[in-house]
Amino acid sequence: MSDVVVIDYGMGNLLSVRRGFEHCGATVTVTDDPGAILSASRVVLPGVGAFGDGIAELRRRGLDRVLKDVAAGGKPLLGICLGMQMLLDESDEFGKTAGLGLIPGRVIPIPATTVEGSLHKIPHVGWNELVLSPGQSDWKDTPLGDLMAGDAVYFVHSFMADPTDSRHRVADCLYGGIRVSAAIGRENVFGCQFHPEKSGEIGLKVLKRFLAA
Numbered sequence: 001m002s003d004v005v006v007i008d009y010g011m012g013n014l015l016s017v018r019r020g021f022e023h024c025g026a027t028v029t030v031t032d033d034p035g036a037i038l039s040a041s042r043v044v045l046p047g048v049g050a051f052g053d054g055i056a057e058l059r060r061r062g063l064d065r066v067l068k069d070v071a072a073g074g075k076p077l078l079g080i081c082l083g084m085q086m087l088l089d090e091s092d093e094f095g096k097t098a099g100l101g102l103i104p105g106r107v108i109p110i111p112a113t114t115v116e117g118s119l120h121k122i123p124h125v126g127w128n129e130l131v132l133s134p135g136q137s138d139w140k141d142t143p144l145g146d147l148m149a150g151d152a153v154y155f156v157h158s159f160m161a162d163p164t165d166s167r168h169r170v171a172d173c174l175y176g177g178i179r180v181s182a183a184i185g186r187e188n189v190f191g192c193q194f195h196p197e198k199s200g201e202i203g204l205k206v207l208k209r210f211l212a213a
Contacts, residue, residue: 004211005040007067007083009057012046013197017080020197024208042210043070047082051091051159052108054082055099061176064100073101075212076144077189084184084191085161093159103186105163113175123158128173128194130182135166142170143190143210144183151202153182154196155163160193188213 004026006017014030021044029036037043039129047054047066058064070077079087088099091107099107114120129152138146155173162179163169169200170190171183184191190210196203 003026003029003040004042004044005037006030006044006046007037007063008032009054009061009063010053011049011057011082012080012197013048013195014046016195017044017046018209020204020207024204026207026211027046031039032061032063034062038050038064038073039064042078042213043067043074045077045079045083045086046085047080047086048156049082049158051082051085051093051099052095053098054086055097056098057088060119067100068102071189074188076104076210078210079189079191081193081195083159084193085159087184087189087191088163088204089129091159101187101192103161103162103163103168103184104165105168107159107185108162108178110158111178115178116176118176120176123156124175124180125156127152127154128182130173130176131171133166133169133181136170139170141208142183142185143192143213144171145209146205147202153192153196153199153202155182155194157193161191162188
């Protein structure tokens with residue numbers, strides 16, 4: 001199966017992401033080498049931690065420009081958790097911080113209250129069911145193409161993506177009755193707020209579909 005480069009910038013679940021793709025039959029390279037990233041068939045940007053720290057590390061290593069070249073070249077690019085958030089224009093976490101600008105939109109806090117107005121736990125941690133985002137009729141042309149609405153995946157996050165164009169919002173979950181973005185996508189660039197590498201068989205279906213893109 002096609003080779004995959006998982007970008008190592010010091011802030012990601014590299015081992016679990018690597019093992020997930022290897023379980024799916026992929027040859028995986030974990031690196032921050034620009035040449036290796038640009039020559040890969042598919043690129044994965046994982047991430048755990050704060051938006052500002054992640055972007056700063058990408059820029060320090062020159063990987064922000066590399067990722068923009070990957071996206072412009074039409075290669076499949078998958079962002080996971082913080083990696084997904086950094087695909088957007090900016091984040092409100094700890095003040096405004098510019099992102100990669102690959103999908104128009106911003107990263108905003110998950111509302112601290114439910115639709116009924118009561119407080120609920122932040123961060124959003126645990127298993128939650130995926131639902132189609134408004135305006136989406138199916139997931140057939142995305143890495144979620146082998147999933148069904150109601151399939152549960154694993155989340156750990158306090159902020160969520162808010163794409164400018166609703167067509168770039170692919171899947172949501174409901175948390176306290178509020179729609180929270182679970183997956184976004186634009187052309188060859190896709191992002192999962194949830195962790196497919198920690199989501200069992202459902203998550204492996206996402207990784208396999210990405211490998212087939």
